[in-house]
Amino acid sequence: xxxxxxxxxxxxxxxxxxxxxxxxxxxxxxxxxxxxxxxxxxxxxxxxxxxxxxxxxxxxxxxx
Numbered sequence: 001x002x003x004x005x006x007x008x009x010x011x012x013x014x015x016x017x018x019x020x021x022x023x024x025x026x027x028x029x030x031x032x033x034x035x036x037x038x039x040x041x042x043x044x045x046x047x048x049x050x051x052x053x054x055x056x057x058x059x060x061x062x063x064x
Contacts, residue, residue: 005040005041005043005044005045005057005058005059006044006045006057006059006060007039007040007045008034008036008037008038008039008040008045009039010060011031011034011045011047011057011060012031013031013032013033013034014030014031014050015030015031015060016028016029016030016031016060016061017029017030017031017047017049017057017058017059017060017061018057018058018059018061019044019047019049019053019054019055019056019057019058020044020055020056020058021053021054021055022055026058027049027053027055028061029049029050029051029053030049030050030051031047031049031050031057032047032048032049032050032051032052033047033048034046034047035047035048035054041056043056044056044057044058045057
């Protein structure tokens with residue numbers, strides 16, 4: 001489960017990620033603030049996007 005999720009160390013401010021919000025919606029955005037202090041979290045690292053949305057990172061979006 002958490003083995004496929006990015007760790008805190010893999011995340012950087014400004015990178016594009018897909019997050020899952022508390023209501024279950026998934027959205028893309030740029031990381032503004034990394035809120036989880038731990039290295040990993042079973043549901044994903046909590047971030048606040050530059051747009052203001054908050055959720056747990058499910059994947060890093062590569063250059064496509």
